[in-house]
Amino acid sequence: MTEPFSKWNYPTTVLFGAGRIKELPDILASAGIANPLFVTDPGLAQLPVVAKTLKLLDDAGVSYGVFSDVKPNPVESNLNAGVKIFRDGGHDGVIAFGGGSALDLGKLVAFMAGQNRPVWDFEDIDDWWTRADASAIAPIIAVPTTAGTGSEVGRAGVITNEATHTKKVIFHPRMLPVTVIADPELSVGMPPFITAGTGMDAFAHCLEAYCAPGYHPMADGIAVEGMRLVFENLPKAYENGKDLTARANMMSAAAMGATAFQKGLGAIHSLSHPIGALYDTHHGMTNAVFMPYVLAFNRDAVEERIVRLSRYLGIKGGFNGFAKAVLKLRKQLKVPHKLPGLIKGLEMDDKRKALIADMAVVDPTAGGNPVKLTKKNVLELLDASIEGK
Ligand code: NAD
Numbered sequence: 001m002t003e004p005f006s007k008w009n010y011p012t013t014v015l016f017g018a019g020r021i022k023e024l025p026d027i028l029a030s031a032g033i034a035n036p037l038f039v040t041d042p043g044l045a046q047l048p049v050v051a052k053t054l055k056l057l058d059d060a061g062v063s064y065g066v067f068s069d070v071k072p073n074p075v076e077s078n079l080n081a082g083v084k085i086f087r088d089g090g091h092d093g094v095i096a097f098g099g100g101s102a103l104d105l106g107k108l109v110a111f112m113a114g115q116n117r118p119v120w121d122f123e124d125i126d127d128w129w130t131r132a133d134a135s136a137i138a139p140i141i142a143v144p145t146t147a148g149t150g151s152e153v154g155r156a157g158v159i160t161n162e163a164t165h166t167k168k169v170i171f172h173p174r175m176l177p178v179t180v181i182a183d184p185e186l187s188v189g190m191p192p193f194i195t196a197g198t199g200m201d202a203f204a205h206c207l208e209a210y211c212a213p214g215y216h217p218m219a220d221g222i223a224v225e226g227m228r229l230v231f232e233n234l235p236k237a238y239e240n241g242k243d244l245t246a247r248a249n250m251m252s253a254a255a256m257g258a259t260a261f262q263k264g265l266g267a268i269h270s271l272s273h274p275i276g277a278l279y280d281t282h283h284g285m286t287n288a289v290f291m292p293y294v295l296a297f298n299r300d301a302v303e304e305r306i307v308r309l310s311r312y313l314g315i316k317g318g319f320n321g322f323a324k325a326v327l328k329l330r331k332q333l334k335v336p337h338k339l340p341g342l343i344k345g346l347e348m349d350d351k352r353k354a355l356i357a358d359m360a361v362v363d364p365t366a367g368g369n370p371v372k373l374t375k376k377n378v379l380e381l382l383d384a385s386i387e388g389k
Contacts, residue, residue, distance in 0.1 A: 004215040011153035014180040025060035033093030039106030041070040065089040082109035100149030104157035110138040124171035142177035147250035148198025150258020167273040184248040196333035199234040201284025205257030212264030212368040219263035226256035264368025274359035288335040301370035338388040
């Protein structure tokens, strides 16, 4: 087949803007959901943002259940517990409310509640998703409260397999939420560390999608504008969490990153996934740590693209200028420069490094990296990020 030749998928209805959470009862009615399961995480469940949202449901006379046993980097036992509550409560849809962890887990509960095979049978490999009974997947309303993963506009859920300590991506087209309420007011309470980490996750999605090989000019365009929004708004949201315009622009950038990364991701994620699974680090912050090392590693393959990107962003100095801008952004957000800054007391022997490299080269994102990942070059990359070279 001659180029251009590609496949493009576009996401779902997004109701965007401050205060739009008030529309939740109407959205449930129009989606035909009478008894939703509200899935969130235990930290959020304690915050007024959840109490206020549940009051909207109470006031509208909606009957619902709540499930909040969701770890950051959720695991299979969280999923099994959520599926049991969904089935026992006779629920007919899910409100996935939170950051990527609660959104993914909520989406996976809606997906798995109607299946009778293990979740690992639906990994994002070839056409494994066709094994699922699509008619049994419950509708999902997604409400992000962080601005990073973009899971609200995605068709996948990430879950850690505790037996193998690996993060797995579970995919089905019907895991795409039917409606998203992207209300930046819900993200105002995010503490600076989470604001920084999630924002850098959105940036990593845009950067890796833009650098991934393949023909997808729409994803490229979305990624480039997503990066502009991050450069201009993430430091503002970090400095002043109540800056609603900055919060709104970051919520857009997050959805844009996840729209763009259907083109592919790369080595930032291939390394971040094993580190997250083995050390339970924050996903976006881990991406942020690896970013400059992967950028330097990919330089020869991406320099021309990065120069074009820099021109759009108004960054002078070509590739070096862009690399400096990334370092400056990380510094403003207090991202640790080296991996031991992220994982306190980190001691990695050769066996552990080899395990991480083995996991990285088979990670589903590895194929999107513009330079082929091998065990040898991943080990070098890992050493660079440990030593800060
Ligand atoms: P998270 O969902 O793990 O949340 C991190 C912390 O922030 C939690 O303690 C949570 O309670 C808190 N929090 C969330 N919203 C808040 C708010 N408004 N105010 C105060 N505290 C708030 O973090 P995340 O970065 O959004 O998600 C990470 C997860 O998403 C990882 O498991 C990662 O693998 C996954 N992920 C999924 C996709 C996808 O496409 N599905 C993409 C990237 C990452």
